[in-house]
Amino acid sequence: MTKRLIACCDLGGTKMLAGLVSSQGELLAVEKYLINGRGSPQAVLDDLDAVLRRMLASIGRKYDDLAALGFSSTGVLNIETGIVAMNHNIGWVNVPLRDMAAQRFGLPVILEMDANAAALGEYWKGAARGISAFALVIVGTGIGSGLMLDKRIWHGAHSVAGEIGHTVILPGGPLCGCGKHGCLEALASGLAISRRAEAALKLGRTSVLQVSDQAISGQQVVEAARAGDELARSILEESGFYLGVGLANLITLLDPQVIVIGGGLGVGAFDLLEAPMKRAVQQHLNYWAARSTPIIPSALGEYAGLYGAARAALDAVSQSILSEVTK
């Protein structure tokens, strides 16, 4: 087992990350590429096949060295059946990704939700090494989380646990992409930031940001804030505040040892979000709550899901070997 490799793949809305990880958790090769325009499951697996073979060649290993394949995926999943129930961006509905990949690659395949995989990655090789109870909160275009409770990912009764982005912290607040009002995601995500910026500009607020045909990205707001733009700073302060409310609720309910912040915005703008976020956390905790729960940035960044997908696959393979041995 120790000499064998785990293939891993992080399936996003527009991008793919594929990697090769040793059973000790070294990321030996990685490639990032856009999902083929067609985006059919077949095309995605074709591309992955080619990328895996190219990466194997680059490190002088053979296809037969692969022991398993782990997928981390965005969208709505049924991890028990291995089905991607929905991935908006590439138009997938009820794609049996796990079984298709298993047939295609002749490998044991495991499918895990992106936030859960990222949490597992941070636990294995990142910011939460050896921490048995923590939440990884991903702040990007949307907001999600993976909950590690007692050294295991908490999936919930229907495998949909961890949706912190859709906890409602302002009933009747701004409309969320999910159709509800006042979700954390509608108040603090990259999308919320860009919407807030556009609304303010339309009202005539002065800023280095400019209305154009293209939507203002969260990234542009972050850059403007770094350049000292007051509107951008105030928008990030507000996001940090609501993020703090959401995290305080998570701490109040689950009392984790640590909270790890991941995601493009969460990691990339951690320095800007940190102060208002931590202030809001303190404001929204009781005096008897765990007031000193550290809130730290992800160590693995965009690779967290890859490490986690590999670890999930490794665990599944080890378990099946173990159950063979003890039969």
Next chain:
Amino acid sequence: MTKRLIACCDLGGTKMLAGLVSSQGELLAVEKYLINGRGSPQAVLDDLDAVLRRMLASIGRKYDDLAALGFSSTGVLNIETGIVAMNHNIGWVNVPLRDMAAQRFGLPVILEMDANAAALGEYWKGAARGISAFALVIVGTGIGSGLMLDKRIWHGAHSVAGEIGHTVILPGGPLCGCGKHGCLEALASGLAISRRAEAALKLGRTSVLQVSDQAISGQQVVEAARAGDELARSILEESGFYLGVGLANLITLLDPQVIVIGGGLGVGAFDLLEAPMKRAVQQHLNYWAARSTPIIPSALGEYAGLYGAARAALDAVSQSILSEVTK
């Protein structure tokens, strides 16, 4: 072991419940009494001693038949050290209840938080028998919860998990007893109901409820609602709504199999709260969340904590026997 008894005790703010439970989980005797006026730890243990001996005599058993004592307690606890850090109502601060009781009774003693004990009770003998992942949400004067995740109570990293009553669902909302604003407890508890009734009456709203020197109790509002009083009904509707928001957030984050509602108000007014609560739950869940999570009333009512305290003590004793055996 099977013939031995577990003594159990539920320590409230003003009342005590004490019981004797068989190792199969039959409640063989129970007494409810007011906490001695002085309320010193010594006095509480003196009273408990007398009550236990009386109950033992009533079922023809001896003190030597007791195998352990389980405490369920309100207040702020450190369950690892067995200390009641604070119980406002009887003025306790840092009382080492577990060790004092162990010394006094010569028994293994376990201390558990009231909501956690109640969850364990419902799991053992109540509405959540055999359900491995659920939340027991207690709605009384305050609001709290016990989280059963994978057949075990989730205590959290600092043993303060489950404080759903202090998750903030309306930042800047009404002041909570904890000093924050907009906690679920400040919006939906018995206390919130009585405050809302008093405020409405002061504003001249017509109702069968009357302002007097005495505070209006949640129970009075419930009775008025049953009698068709419109103000009372609207107040309970509002509480049910916020309760639903809080429960939807819990479902969104943890995806339990079931939610059990306990507490005097939660059980006593379940029929009045149910419709607005379930409507709000549905309104505040995503389409991919576990929309059909059953929300059911407690089966054990005020005895849930007693059963749970007994079960916690039984588990602790069994574990210590087991570890003796396997040494």
